[in-house]
Amino acid sequence: MLRLPDFTYIRPRTLAEAAGVLQELGAEAMAVAGGTDVYPKMKRGQFTPRYLVSLSRVEEHRGIRREEARGLWIGAGETLTAVAGHATVRREFPALAAAAGLVSTLQLRNAGTIGGNLFVDTRCNYYDQSFFWRQAVGFCLKKDGDICLVAPKSRVCLAICSSDTAPVLSSLGAEAVLVSARGNRRVPLETLYRDDGIDYLAKRPDELLQGVWIPESSFGWRNVYLKLRRRGSFDFPVLGVAAALRLGAAGACEAVRIVLTAVASAPKVVEDAPRVLCGKPVDAAAIEEAAELAMRVSHPLDNADMDYWYRKRMTRVYVTRALRQLAEVGATTAGPDAAPV
Amino acid sequence: MSTSETITGKRLMRLRVNGEPHEVAGHVTHSLLEVLREEMALTGTKHGCELGECGTCTVLVDGEPVYSCLMLAVEAEGREITTVEGLALQGRPHPLQRAFSDLGAAQCGYCIPGILLAAKALLDKQPNPARADIEEALSGNLCRCTGYTKIIEAVEQAVREVQVQEGTRA
Amino acid sequence: MKKNGFSVIGKPLPRIDGPAKCAGDTRYADDMVLPRMLFSRLLRSPHPHALVHGVSAKRALELPGVHAVITGADVPTKFGIMPSTQDEEALAVDKVRYVGDPVAAVAAVSEDAAEEALGLIEVDYQVLDPILSIEGALAAEDHRIHTWNRHANIQKAVSFEFGDVDAGFAEADEVFEGTYFFQGNTHLPMEQYCALASYTPDGKLTLWSSTQTPHYVHRALSRVLGLPMGHIRVVATPVGGGFGGKSDPFSHEIAVAKLAMITGRPVKITLNREESFYVHRGRHPVKMWMRTGVKRDGTLTGMWFRSFLDGGGYSSYGLATVYYTGALQTVTYELPAYKFEGVRVFTNKPPCGPKRGHGTPQPRFAMEVQLDEIAEKLGLDPVEMRLKQVVAPDSVTVNGLRVSTIGLRECIEKVAERSGWKDKHRALPDGHGIGFAASSYISGAGLPIYWNDMPHSGVQLRADRGGGVTVFCGSTDIGQGSDSILAFAVAEELGLQPEDVRVVTADTDLTPVDLGSYSSRVTVMTGNAAIQACGNLKERLFEVASEVLEVPADDLEMEEGHVRSRSLPDLGLAFAECVERAETRFGTLGATGSYRPPRHPGDYKGAGVGPTPSYSYSAAVVELHCDADTGEIRIDKVWIAHDCGRAFNPLWVEGQVEGSVYMALGEVLMEEQIFRKSGVHKIPSILEYKSPTTLETPPIETILVETDDPEGPFGAKEAGQGPLLPVIPAVSNAVYDAVGVRIHEIPITPDKILRALDQRLKDPTVPDFAFPAPIRWAPGQGVEVPQKS
């Protein structure tokens, strides 16, 4: 039986306290919420914290509520099941309900939190392996080694962002509320990600996520999330496409955001999508152009399930399908699980 | 004043399992799976990966299915834990257990405790699930023997049996 | 009430182990705990190929809680499942041959301590270049993985010609050729390997293990540990899934036995999931080439088949596997001439072995896909083309296999009819397709693994004065229901209820030998042995009953708990009373029965692989749709008909069929045992090695075809492996029907479909290899054998 290495378990009651403990203990401490990412990685020796700072007793990062004029608040400590099942989320942000509901399995979603999902470690099939395996292959940049085994010439780690909800919340313009011993800050969620497989978060380790706001201005956007993976459950995304758009009265596209997951170390915003889509009705030609652009910025590597050229090619197909759905079907359609086979 | 609680090493855990209170000495690093199997001899809960990748270790915590291999036992304190040993009602097998047994849904049987609990969680919420609901509810549990066919049929049979018992079906 | 003359056979009654399994009460190996038990872990090689110059356990032994460390020097005797290829060591003596090859074993007070100790063992490796492909193995003449074999890295090369193949091709109107590749995959039972050993002060060793073959483990332990078999007891615990993966004697079993002997304390080992990918013994990757000659109407005139097996680091069952890739092509359709050449090579990867269908799914894939292509080219319906040339019952094939009953025709007709084949084939909308294939499998190997003339299966019966009956048999329930088979066979024969029959199995101290749960042998062999034992018991029961009831013994039967007169059904004696009287008369009551399979006509060297008491037959139709933009396949439905001789119990047979279909779908769509260029397994986890969930598993419609085989107990044949075979080629054929591309490679993944659609998918290649001169044989040359043994 795989077991956890020894650690000291600290259960604060407030985020500030938790942040304080993290700051005090430094690199040897790690926050844990549902633990569904942390514990497997500790069992495989990828994470080796001496202290775990649990958020399980913290109340202030819970709750999902609509606040007039402010938007939708989603506490970081809510489980993925709670997020996926929340009536407002389902009605207004079917993409988020879909993304949360497509994470692994029901059992995992019952334990895993949205906060943990947003900060889930980047993945790579040279890294997500046991200590024995990594020793046999040679350790990699991300853990215990000094070269990237995916691309030995790369100076940065190429592990991929594997969160399902991060691209969706980014596409919806969500803002993150972070708590630390030094106080709180509120930043666009998107700015918290860095395209570096090791330092993939632009926040200090002692900063904790209290929750996210989906701003009032994102209500009314049509949104969808499509996920590529081998099976309809268990599997991480090997490509995820989050798309959100606002249509004007005349049916012209007023604003659009397309964010990809699993094609880089951070959620990948398709920067040029508004240029080709905005200001006109979303027609086949525009969709094709946007999909082509998305494919061009999608750079999957040979470090996850399914061939990288395949995942790159699927970027075009999935973006096309996502946009078609948004253009044709309307705002409240949940993205179907695009999982194949 | 810090209200943090710091837990190290072994401690006496108070766990409510299958409706009974238990006190066990468990290590803080122990998963619920380890404590159930190794400290409480509740070996009905199985394990197939210990990484959240197979579903074999599924138990119910406050009625919701979770992977016991990924939950610390200390986090299960104060919550209601149900394992396969707690499915029978006063010595009488749960309708799911009866249907699984009658239809031969258990071949090697190794995945079955976890699947029974995932199925129970479904029926407790949704007394009349469609086939697709059953497939969805059991999609976090791998079975290598059955092709899930008899398993799904057994859940359907249990549904009918409960309905007959409760008089909602002739 | 009796149905078809049976009281319990043929009825959808529950298995005897169902209630305990559903209560979580069944004790699998890892559920066992013994007082003072220690825990073991194995140190495994991180190198695919290396010499081991020394192992130092000094630091590990100093770690508190560590009781013993053993290395190859402690258990140097070689072993292996096949007597002629004993090339395994429990712990490497001087060489490691794959990443994961065990090098040392620790016994400590906890798993954590044992694990920690592994990190303190120092191994002096001299790393060698690994050989990782079939071509590489054949090319490396002087760079050898083993030295016991005759040549280079060739474990075994075989060659046969049955009938005149050149004449067959000369007679053909058209000759077709193709190359195929079947990627390796693994069993992935949900239960991880586990064994527990205890060595008691009386010098006796007991090993409990999750094994399919306690008898072979028994033999291997005796050989390696130097203990007489009589001092060793092997108990197979309820097996949480095997599929062939728990059929070899394993390093971890020998290691805990040795550690228990050294420490005098029980020692348990449970391998983790990653290790199960290294233990492996799964499906061989096989490259294949096949040439088939046909008349314009589709009649086969000759076939030439070549297989190249990537065996991994050790022999395991490989000797049998290579033969199996060529043995069963002949038993489905009339084939007048057949040539088969096969070779198995060593590579520095985990050893391959038997997985459900052992060596036959790969050639069946090639053959059924090629037949589909032939039908297409000749403008024939693939179903009709096969129906025209189904092997005749009671016939002998060109390679000397005796076919008794054959339900293939009915299987084909039934799946075609139920699936609506005629209306759907080449007629479904774009992207939707339907495919067909058929197959056959053995109901138990005709020969034992080690040469002997003893029974393959033995059963002892004990009748209790209280009316209870206990059946003892060495067979191992791996989930297929073999314990229930025994209970039901005995209940049927003795007129009892299955729940009144106690079953004691898989314990070498208590039960007579049964060779194990492999080759789909258990129902046929233990069933026959049980029937024979019941017959022997009945003789004595009838003798006393005949006196008491004053009717002739041959007028008696056993039914509903009574010995009864057939002609005067009111005359009867309760079973318990009859036993009491018989015991009074004869003393303690017991009876034995045994079974040995009949001989087959083939008498050439190599004719031992392929014979069986009876062949099962299957036919499958798969309907699917394929998204041409993504290459994703979704299986809509599988219809499968299986000739199971007689459905011993329709529920259990269906369960075996459904499980086989499931496993086949995993293999054809997503499962792969694949390696990096460094020789390390690419995805040794149950997350990244993809096993279908409920969401990928389609509805399966099972049709049971009954042929009442004279060799089978109550007419039964196997059902646990055969139904896997046709599903894989049927999917490939359905993909062609859906999107017009032929995929000659398993698994059929979305990227391959897209590549094929882009016309970028190349056919697999096969190596150049000079096979030995063929052994020639033709029907009529063999020994005469009666049809019923």
Ligand SMILES: Cc1cc2nc3c(=O)[nH]c(=O)nc-3n(C[C@H](O)[C@H](O)[C@H](O)COP(=O)(O)OP(=O)(O)OC[C@H]3O[C@@H](n4cnc5c(N)ncnc54)[C@H](O)[C@@H]3O)c2cc1C
């Ligand atoms: C088999 C398997 C399949 C999976 N499949 C998917 C999948 O398909 N898609 C997917 O997105 N994920 C998947 N995951 C990953 C993971 O389970 C989920 O992302 C989950 O939501 C993580 O939440 P958690 O609460 O368990 O996180 P934890 O494991 O507790 O934490 C994850 C990370 O987030 C940090 N963290 C957690 N909460 C906070 C907070 N409030 N503030 C700051 N940092 C915080 C932790 O320090 C840690 O670094 C899978 C995991 C497994 C084991």
Ligand code: FES
């Ligand atoms: S043991 Fe596999 S999910 Fe817990």
Ligand code: FES
């Ligand atoms: S019954 Fe064997 S794994 Fe499900």
